[in-house]
Amino acid sequence: MNAEIIAIGSELLTPFRQDTDSLYLTQKLNELGVEISFKTLVGDRRADLTLAIQIALSRADIVILVGGLGPTEDDLTRECAAEALGRHLHRDQRIVQELRARFAARGWKMSENNERQGDVIDGAEVMPNARGSAPGQFIHVHDAGGEAIVLLLPGPPHELMGMFEEQALFRLRRLTPANHIATRELKIAMIGESAVDKRAAAIYKPRTDVETTILAGTPGEVQLHLRAQAETLEAAQKKVDSLAEALEDEFDDAVFSSKGESLEQIVGYFLGMRGATLAVAESCSGGLLAERITSVPGSSRYFVGGAVVYDNAIKTTLADVPPQLIEQHGAVSEQVARALAEGIRNRCKATFGIGITGVAGPGGGTDQKPVGLVYVALADDKKTEVVERKYPGDRDRIRHWATQQALDMVRRRLM
């Protein structure tokens, strides 16, 4: 079976917006044994959208429409899908009531245009939206013209993903062939993409039964995606597992995750297991490290807190860095990184302290301390380790590299 994804919205035809929803949908459909043969991006013009849906119906078994389900006049997916399918819309008063209750619960009055979100294509199953106002629709067409499945899904990623998992998946499973796909995702820290590929190729190339993709993730991370098909899930799993094992042997402790977990999740897992706690003092990374750590639910068990010490005086106020150390060596120095890690660790009474200081750019670089120079320190009760690195890329990438280095140092210390 094949599918076409139609991403809807005039903003997707500007230079500023990228369709990302379709990447998620592609993965989910692949797992069902469905391939994507076309993706179409179309704006909010009625004729264009209707035409795009008609063409998709003529060349794909499953047509997935993403976006255009909002309450505004621009939101035409319901109307255009109905027209392309030659069906009518009816207003579902139960949906309208629910929408009204949703607004009332927030103390708002629902405007009349919101009622359009209750319009349902004849014969469609309504897929409730637990995260937003726009319900989705699932249509299984089987008439003289043939068979097709059409889905209407909301555009905001968290609404789309939630609805797909809870409402679309089981409906699609009933209608797609029982083909099983197993995947594994190895993540490797602090080795470059081409270096990884060079070492990995000899291992994965002979394994033609597994599809392997190497991807540069966020800075400091390379991902190996493994994917195999078989008639049973066990058989598919066995294929990817045996290749994953061989790759883990090759990359050893540089592999930080073998089932897709993020580095911050893994670090949290290790800290939790040891009953250890962490505190951070960040200069150039500006809170990104704390943000990454606390993005993991339950991180309050091992993360006590930290300081964002942008101003030099604050390095002293919040992390007890002696002012003369900054005067003598500069804020971006091994000594200050060390003092930050030790200072915040003592201040917060944590098992581990991290200190980060560097030049994130674009300004502020000098010949001696260029943009990209970063010092990362990790302190516990026995020792403090400091690493000096010169990271490539722009402000965002340098900040991300620094936090990746810090997390990887904690991981290695705990292994």
Place this chain on the structure above:
Amino acid sequence: MNAEIIAIGSELLTPFRQDTDSLYLTQKLNELGVEISFKTLVGDRRADLTLAIQIALSRADIVILVGGLGPTEDDLTRECAAEALGRHLHRDQRIVQELRARFAARGWKMSENNERQGDVIDGAEVMPNARGSAPGQFIHVHDAGGEAIVLLLPGPPHELMGMFEEQALFRLRRLTPANHIATRELKIAMIGESAVDKRAAAIYKPRTDVETTILAGTPGEVQLHLRAQAETLEAAQKKVDSLAEALEDEFDDAVFSSKGESLEQIVGYFLGMRGATLAVAESCSGGLLAERITSVPGSSRYFVGGAVVYDNAIKTTLADVPPQLIEQHGAVSEQVARALAEGIRNRCKATFGIGITGVAGPGGGTDQKPVGLVYVALADDKKTEVVERKYPGDRDRIRHWATQQALDMVRRRLM
């Protein structure tokens, strides 16, 4: 005039790859007064690609094919474009000679399949590739069936951009109307999408000379994208500016940016203008506020630093919150938010202090203090304002809402 971009390659139909070339091309075509009405992503299957080109020819004035010009069997763009146009291919021996010389210069022998890169569609102008082996092609169709322009461009971004600038641009300029496009992007804080639409519709609907798109951005932000065409840039600019002005009048101080700037940029701009400084103490947002503020280059001028006070003891250690206040009212309370804002402001000697405390979830909620409840406080030397909100959505969205509220409070205080 309108255009369709077809991005070619099976990797674009996997969960791992994004088409980015089309963003560049969209911008360049917009500058020529050409709008993109469709983008299609298609794999390396001959029938699919030919069909996609035929459909594009039926609905667009300009069809831009990107990728599939390499030497391998998968590279079928030349063949499929010829078929869709009903023309033949001929092998251009001059191109083949140049390819051979290219290989010889590197000490390599050219394999026979590379000769396919010399295949040219009858009637096409060859566009040399200064950065790679695949030449591009430019076809101006004008026959009984109508008029169309077809471009074949290489996929690697640096080859694509170089060829477009040097070879495609002047050819397109001869054939496109001297049309200019101007855009504006208004951003509105802390008003819902449908409420914005309801108030905006009466203003933008009558203005059929400007295309207006309403977008829900990150939590707490709605964007209005305006776009107009005219024969001169000034005339186009006048159209969008007059509509932007009317919308700014309607939404007044909820409009925080009128040229696309982010809220953290605007807050930084205001703080910088006043010579004021900011310090933050974050509990549930875990560093996200500091991270957003410091993502702006030059933020060290006004952001002195802050504390991520996850653990209750750290709220005292780093932000001087009296422990009895936490005992009495709980960590998530108006009183603690106030104490965080005032404490961090005093500690860091900043003009403004922000305190955030709340329940980001998914765990930790109670009946009295449910997931989503957040207190945001803003302190200066005169007063401390505290806002209580109940945000919808998951952990990520609640954290983002909280930081958006905090930034918007600073902005309003400075206005």
